[in-house]
Amino acid sequence: MKKILAILLAGMMTATALVGCGEAAGSSSKADDSSKSDNGSSDAAKIEGSIVDDSYFGDEGTDSNPVTLKVWAPDAAVSLVKEQIEAFKKAYPNRKFKEISVVAQGENDAATNMLNDATTAADVFSFPSDQLNKLVDAGVISQVAFKDAVTEANAEETVTAGTLNDTLYAYPETNDNGYYLVYDKSVVSDDQAQTLEGILEACKKAGKKFIMDAGNGYYACTFAFTAGVKIDGLEEDGLTQKFAEYDEDDAVATLQAFAKLIKDYKGTFQSLEVANIASGFSSGKCGAGIDGSWDTASNQKALGDNFGAAKLPTINVNGTDKQLISMFGYKYIGVNGSSKFPATAQILAYYLAGEECQLQRAEKLGWGPSNKKVQENEVVTGSAVLKAIGEQAKNACVQVNVASTFWDPMANLGNKLIADNCDPSDAAAMKKLLNDTISNIKDEG
Amino acid sequence: MTYVEYKQLNPFQRFAYNLKKFFCNIPHAVGHFFVALGKAIVKFFVGIGKGFANYGKTFVKGDWATKLSYLIFGVGDLSKGKYYKGILFFAVEVLYILYMVFFGWGYLRMFPTLGTQAQRTEYINGVIPKQVPGDNSMLILLYSVLTLVITVVVFAIYITNIKDAYRHQIMKANGQKPTSFKDDMKQFLDGKYHITLMSFPVLMIGIFNVLPLIFMILIAFTNYDKQHMPPGTLFTWIGFDNFGSLFNLVEGAKKGYTFIKLTEWTLIWAVAATFSNYILGMIFALMINKKGIKFKSLWRTLFVITIAVPQFVSLLLMNQMLQSNGAVNIILSHLTNSHVEIQWLNSSATLARWVVIIINCWVGIPYTILSMSGILMNIPEDLYESARIDGAGPVKTFTAITLPYMLFVTTPQLITQFVGNINNFNVIYLLSGGSPTTQDYYQAGETDILVTWLFKLTMNSQDYGLAAAIGILVFVICATLSLIVYNNSKSMKDEEAFS
Numbered sequence: 001m002k003k004i005l006a007i008l009l010a011g012m013m014t015a016t017a018l019v020g021c022g023e024a025a026g027s028s029s030k031a032d033d034s035s036k037s038d039n040g041s042s043d044a045a046k047i048e049g050s051i052v053d054d055s056y057f058g059d060e061g062t063d064s065n066p067v068t069l070k071v072w073a074p075d076a077a078v079s080l081v082k083e084q085i086e087a088f089k090k091a092y093p094n095r096k097f098k099e100i101s102v103v104a105q106g107e108n109d110a111a112t113n114m115l116n117d118a119t120t121a122a123d124v125f126s127f128p129s130d131q132l133n134k135l136v137d138a139g140v141i142s143q144v145a146f147k148d149a150v151t152e153a154n155a156e157e158t159v160t161a162g163t164l165n166d167t168l169y170a171y172p173e174t175n176d177n178g179y180y181l182v183y184d185k186s187v188v189s190d191d192q193a194q195t196l197e198g199i200l201e202a203c204k205k206a207g208k209k210f211i212m213d214a215g216n217g218y219y220a221c222t223f224a225f226t227a228g229v230k231i232d233g234l235e236e237d238g239l240t241q242k243f244a245e246y247d248e249d250d251a252v253a254t255l256q257a258f259a260k261l262i263k264d265y266k267g268t269f270q271s272l273e274v275a276n277i278a279s280g281f282s283s284g285k286c287g288a289g290i291d292g293s294w295d296t297a298s299n300q301k302a303l304g305d306n307f308g309a310a311k312l313p314t315i316n317v318n319g320t321d322k323q324l325i326s327m328f329g330y331k332y333i334g335v336n337g338s339s340k341f342p343a344t345a346q347i348l349a350y351y352l353a354g355e356e357c358q359l360q361r362a363e364k365l366g367w368g369p370s371n372k373k374v375q376e377n378e379v380v381t382g383s384a385v386l387k388a389i390g391e392q393a394k395n396a397c398v399q400v401n402v403a404s405t406f407w408d409p410m411a412n413l414g415n416k417l418i419a420d421n422c423d424p425s426d427a428a429a430m431k432k433l434l435n436d437t438i439s440n441i442k443d444e445g
Numbered sequence: 446m447t448y449v450e451y452k453q454l455n456p457f458q459r460f461a462y463n464l465k466k467f468f469c470n471i472p473h474a475v476g477h478f479f480v481a482l483g484k485a486i487v488k489f490f491v492g493i494g495k496g497f498a499n500y501g502k503t504f505v506k507g508d509w510a511t512k513l514s515y516l517i518f519g520v521g522d523l524s525k526g527k528y529y530k531g532i533l534f535f536a537v538e539v540l541y542i543l544y545m546v547f548f549g550w551g552y553l554r555m556f557p558t559l560g561t562q563a564q565r566t567e568y569i570n571g572v573i574p575k576q577v578p579g580d581n582s583m584l585i586l587l588y589s590v591l592t593l594v595i596t597v598v599v600f601a602i603y604i605t606n607i608k609d610a611y612r613h614q615i616m617k618a619n620g621q622k623p624t625s626f627k628d629d630m631k632q633f634l635d636g637k638y639h640i641t642l643m644s645f646p647v648l649m650i651g652i653f654n655v656l657p658l659i660f661m662i663l664i665a666f667t668n669y670d671k672q673h674m675p676p677g678t679l680f681t682w683i684g685f686d687n688f689g690s691l692f693n694l695v696e697g698a699k700k701g702y703t704f705i706k707l708t709e710w711t712l713i714w715a716v717a718a719t720f721s722n723y724i725l726g727m728i729f730a731l732m733i734n735k736k737g738i739k740f741k742s743l744w745r746t747l748f749v750i751t752i753a754v755p756q757f758v759s760l761l762l763m764n765q766m767l768q769s770n771g772a773v774n775i776i777l778s779h780l781t782n783s784h785v786e787i788q789w790l791n792s793s794a795t796l797a798r799w800v801v802i803i804i805n806c807w808v809g810i811p812y813t814i815l816s817m818s819g820i821l822m823n824i825p826e827d828l829y830e831s832a833r834i835d836g837a838g839p840v841k842t843f844t845a846i847t848l849p850y851m852l853f854v855t856t857p858q859l860i861t862q863f864v865g866n867i868n869n870f871n872v873i874y875l876l877s878g879g880s881p882t883t884q885d886y887y888q889a890g891e892t893d894i895l896v897t898w899l900f901k902l903t904m905n906s907q908d909y910g911l912a913a914a915i916g917i918l919v920f921v922i923c924a925t926l927s928l929i930v931y932n933n934s935k936s937m938k939d940e941e942a943f944s
Contacts, residue, residue, distance in 0.1 A: 058569055115674060115907060139564050139677020143574045215791070215882075239672070267784045270770060337564075337576035338676060346573055404671065404906070412882040419881065420792035436884035440699075 047149045050354020051091050052347055056145075060341045061095030067344045068098045071352075072105035072113075072125035076294060080364055081352070088351050100348070107331065108218075114140050114336070123339040124349045127170075128177050129161050129329040130402040133238070136164050142337040144168040145346040153355065158330045158370040161400040170332035171353035174361075175375075176293045176368025178328035178396060179219065179274075180388045181313060183288035184208075184281060185306040195321065196313045199288050200265040208287030211280060214262075214271040217407030218327060219290060220414025225325035225397050226315065227254035229438065233401045241403040241441050250317075252430050257317045259417045259424035271418050278302050296366040296385045309388040311395065326392055329399025330370060409440035456844040467933060474929050496604070503611045514610040518603065521610020527623040534606045541599045549592035555580060556589040559667065560679045583675045586667070590659050594651070665913035671906060680910075687914035699887040700911070703898070706886065708922070710798070711894040714873075715866040717802045718809065723859060725806060726813020727851065731843075733814070734821045745818065752811050760875035763804050764790070790877045794891035797881055801892050805872050820854050821847070856934040863930075864923045873897045895919050 046053045061067045073081040085100050103122065105113065111131035114121045118140040127135070135141040144150055147168045151159050158172035183193050187206045192198035203210045213219045225231075228246035235242055262269050270276075278295060280286025281302035290312065291299060300307050312324035333353045339345040351357065358369040362379045368386050369375055380386055416422055416433055423429065446462070454462060504515060510524035519534030545553075555561070560580025567577050613623055633641045665687055667673075673680035693701040733744050751759065766772040767789040777785040790797045824847065832842050873879065874897050879890030888906050889898045895915060902912040 056570070056572060058573070112905070115671070118676065134671070137672060137678075138674040139576070140674075142576060143566065145573045267786055272770070337566075338578070342575045343569060343573040408882070408888065408905075409884060412884050415791060415880070415882045416884075418791075420788045433884065440884055 047146060050351050050356060052146065052350065054092065054094055056343055056347060057092070057095055058343050060344045061092070061097065063096055066096040066098035067100070067341050069100045069124065069339075069341060069345060069348065070122040071100060071102045071348070072110060072122035073102055074107050074126065074294070075104045076297075076365060077126075077361070078102050078104050080360060084352060084357050084360065085348070087356075088348060091351070092347075095344075111135050114138075118336060118338050121336055123336045123341065123345040124333060124352070125336065126173055126331055126333050128331050128399065130399045130406075132162065132164065132169060132332070133234075133401065134404050135334065136169055137238070140337050141169055142335040142339070142342065142346070144171060144335075145343075146350050150350070150353070153372060154370045155372055155375065157398070161330055161398065162332055170334040171349050172330055172370035173333050173353050173358070174293075174331040174367045175370040176386060176389050177331050177399065178326055178389055178392055179290050179292045179312075180326075180385070180392045181288065181308075181310045182277065182291045182299050182303075183308040183310070184286070184303055185308045187287035188308070190308065190310070193288070193308060193310050194313055196261060196315045196324070199313055200261065200268055203287035204265055204268040206287055208268075209270045209280060209285055210265070210268055211270050211272050211274070211277050211286055211289035213274050213290075214414040214418050215411055216273075216414065217410035219274075220417075221327050221397075221406075221410045222290075222312070222324055223255060223258050223413060223417060224251075224410065224434075224437070225327070226258075226322055227251035227434070229434070230325070230397050231402060231406070234403060239403060240443065241406055243438065248431065248434075251434060252427055254315070254317045254322065255417065255430050255434060256424050256427060257315055259422050259430070261315065262418050263422070263424055269418075271414070293366065293368060293385065293389055300366075300385075309385045311388055311392040323395050326396045327399050328393050328396035331367075403441065403443075405443045406441050409437045412440075413437045470933060471929060474932060478928065500604075500607070503607055507611055508614055511607070511610040511614050514607055518606045521606070522613060522623075525610075525613040525617050525623055527609075527613055529626045530609065530629075534602065534609075537599060537602050541595070544595065545592070549588070549595065552585050552588035553592045555585045557682075559681045560585050563679055564677055578676055580679060581675045582667075582669070582673075582680045586663060587660055590656060590663065594656060594659070661913050662917060664909055665917055667910050669909040669913075670911070671908070674907065683910070687910045688918075690911070691914060691918065699885075703886040703889055704915070704918075707889060707893060707895055707898055710892070711867055714798075714802070714869075714894055715863055718805045718866045718869065718872075719859065719863045721802060721806050722809035722813050722862070723855075726810045727817050729810065730814045730817035730821055731847075734818060745814070748814050749811050751807065752815075756808050757871060757875055759808055760804070760872060763807075764876050764878075767800065790892075791881050794881060794883070797877055797892050801873065801877055804876055805869075808872065816855070816858065817851070820851060824850050857931065860927050860930050860934075864927055867894070867919065867923055868896050869894070870896050870900065874900065 059065060071081060071085070081102050085102065089097050089100070105122065105125065107127050110125050110127040111134045114125065114135060115138050118138075121140075132141075144162075150168065150171055154172045155175055158175050159168065162168055162170045162172055181193060181199075183199065187208055188199050188202045192202045200210055214223075228244075228251050230244040230246070232242045232244040234240060274289070274291050274295060277286055277289035277291045278298040279302075280289070281299060296309075312326055314321040314323050316322075333349045335342070335345045335349050353370075355371050355373055358367075358371045358374045359377060359379070361367040362369050362374060362377065366383065366385060368389060369377075369380060374380065413433065451459070451462070504512060507514075507521075510521045514521035517535070518538040519531035521531075522528075522534060523531030559582040562579040564579040565577050566574050569575050616623065666682055666684060667680050668683045668686070669680040672678070690698070690700045691704040694705070695701070729748060732738070733741055733748075738744070768774075769786050769788050769791070773789065774785050774787060777787070789800050828846050829842060832846060837845065873892060873894050877890070877892045879893035879897055879901065881892075882890045886893075888901050888908070893901070896919065899912045899915045899919070902908040902915070
């Protein structure tokens with residue numbers, strides 16, 4: 001009896017092992033089938049404006065497979081994006097949407113959060129152009145489905161900057177991602193706003209502050225760019241930053257001029273986050289500042305009629321006035337590569353980056369559009385801010401192909417220039433700082 | 446030095462003598478550690494050898510059922526009438542094989558390479574791009590570790606199964622009957638009660654501590670960083686390269702330089718933070734406990750009230766107050782009647798380090814006062830009385846009674862605090878965030894300690910492999926220091942002294 005039981009058990013075990021093998025082989029052949037069927041394409045689908053043909057959804061958004069999506073938008077845009085998503089749902093009445101949630105997520109670290117865990121990140125998210133490399137390298141961003149329509153509708157430079165290795169990776173959303181000079185006209189005259197010296201003098205006289213976030217690489221790179229150290233794409237490895245040629249002595253002299261000015265106007269020149277500019281305008285403590293296009297609405301509200309906007313000023317280096325060179329970029333809407341609803345995510349991203357939505361954002365948030373038709377709209381051509389941004393764009397480095405190692409060393413450069421222990425007359429130390437910054441950005445060592 | 450000579454020294458000489466002895470003992474202690482380690486390794490291999498010997502011996506001596514147990518779990522037990530145990534053994538084998546076939550082997554197979562097929566893009570209907578997942582190096586590593594641990598456990602069960610089969614064979618030969626299920630269960634409430642109590646905690650520690658730990662240690666040997674980021678790209682084994690880059694001291698090698706400099710500062714910080722809190726806390730506790738001080742509980746409450754505010758809130762507030770336009774500068778401006786704008790944390794490294802250590806006193810001293818007051822109140826009063834009768838002054842009583850007593854009781858606490866300070870993330874990260882920044886370090890600022898550097902490496906630059914390597918090294922530093930200090934402390938050597 002016991003022997004029989006033992007043998008039976010042994011037989012059962014062998015059987016399960018065999019069954020196990022058979023099952024495994026079956027499931028792998030099934031996977032092959034599904035990958036084959038993806039190749040069939042339908043030419044019938046059409047695109048009109050920002051609405052695409054319903055057939056693009058495929059089997060998504062049906063009763064058995066309702067759509068659940070997550071969208072990341074910056075704080076200021078959340079309520080508008082929510083409205084736009086409602087409109088999106090109405091535009092596709094045949095599809096079933098379970099939930100499209102909008103979560104506030106600052107664009108400045110959208111890529112970082114995407115990289116941390118792409119599977120729990122948003123399906124559709126907006127980000128500035130400099131993060132594109134990071135997203136593409138990590139393979140978390142999906143390429144654009146409606147490339148031809150996007151290329152046709154948007155300004156050429158925004159499409160070029162979103163393209164890597166001949167593939168368009170994201171939907172252009174704005175072409176205004178830069179910063180410019182905002183000032184209180186009752187403190188700084190339009191004439192004084194032309195030079196940094198004039199602005200600081202006027203602010204000091206009025207006992208007000210000039211605010212620039214000099215400890216942030218995004219703003220601090222102005223120091224290096226103005227000094228002639230401009231970025232010039234990436235090396236062939238796609239990782240290392242290249243710089244245009246520059247005159248080292250001139251660059252050092254420019255940095256010294258900045259440091260001297262900051263030291264001379266200590267107390268007036270304040271390195272604070274840009275959010276302090278709008279609040280400083282309201283409380284009357286701030287006279288001028290360098291702020292981004294996304295804060296336009298709050299600055300205008302704080303200053304009212306005294307709101308002044310202009311391109312960045314000049315700085316006097318050994319007798320010649322040098323124009324401040326800024327970082328200028330575009331914003332994009334990207335689609336998460338691991339989205340559970342890739343078709344709907346693409347269609348939604350295309351819709352949010354479309355003409356109507358861009359116009360709404362230009363009207364309500366003051367964001368400069370990338371869409372060619374919207375660019376000709378009165379809302380854009382009549383805006384002083386967008387004009388100032390347009391002018392600054394001519395004196396700017398385009399924020400494309402920026403290595404991920406660029407920002408921290410630039411922030412450090414800014415921090416060192418505004419530090420108490422910075423000695424503007426020490427050319428050797430300034431030269432070392434500049435060279436160390438560049439070698440850190442190139443990630444040598 | 447004889448005991449009598451030692452007793453004749455004054456406290457400072459004694460301290461110097463003990464310090465000298467401590468440092469002279471370090472080579473000995475380290476040597477001792479390695480000898481012990483060597484012995485343990487030898488013992489381990491001898492144990493394995495013995496295990497193999499037994500394995501073979503049992504097979505030769507076993508009957509047909511015991512022999513069959515080498516292949517099929519539980520046959521031996523079943524043939525001797527121990528049904529429930531035999532079925533359990535057999536179930537383990539079946540489950541293990543099912544697990545390996547359906548899940549484990551698929552991952553374990555790719556463990557040596559951590560995946561070969563990267564993610565690729567396909568098009569739905571020729572238009573909508575969809576990313577088809579390839580191998581996910583992280584999941585392969587994770588599930589391989591799980592599979593390996595399960596395999597080790599199953600192997601242990603396998604050995605138990607053989608031993609059990611042989612035991613029952615001998616029992617049968619001696620004419621004994623196998624114990625019943627009921628009796629075995631009763632054993633778990635009696636002779637094997639420790640197993641009943643400990644199995645659940647051990648299981649949880651295994652799942653939530655040991656498994657992730659093995660996973661993290663293995664990550665240190667991979668190139669998991671921002672260019673090798675699953676699911677988009679694969680990462681793979683690179684051996685000791687991460688450790689190599691930390692110890693690379695060639696001119697211009699930033700990671701190695703940063704590691705050495707930050708280790709230096711971490712140790713300075715840990716010593717300064719621990720002893721500043723300890724000494725100042727003790728002084729405050731002594732002052733409060735002194736006879737003749739009025740409103741003792743009021744003073745104690747006042748000092749301890751800082752604990753009522755959560756530590757991170759105080760630290761963040763301090764950070765705001767120390768900004769260039771913060772409260773501290775504004776107060777100084779009013780006091781001096783001129784514009785003061787000192788960058789406490791953002792300008793000079795030395796200043797920022799002093800500030801961090803001093804602010805740490807603010808959050809740390811109250812805890813020391815609390816524990817010290819308790820210990821002070823516990824020192825037997827008769828010790829002091831007899832000292833007074835013998836003519837000892839306050840300094841003498843402090844050095845001869847209070848300090849030795851305190852040190853005896855608090856040495857383990859000091860060690861914990863020291864190790865805690867090596868890993869004191871909160872104070873550094875919330876107070877200074879590592880600033881002032883510097884161009885000389887890789888991804889770190891002047892006040893960053895090793896753990897905050899580790900955090901920045903993972904959160905800002907996704908250098909997971911490097912960060913894991915640093916984590917291992919921090920553990921080695923902490924473990925070595927604690928073992929040496931603890932083994933040399935009085936509390937360890939002379940447990941009975943003050944009881």
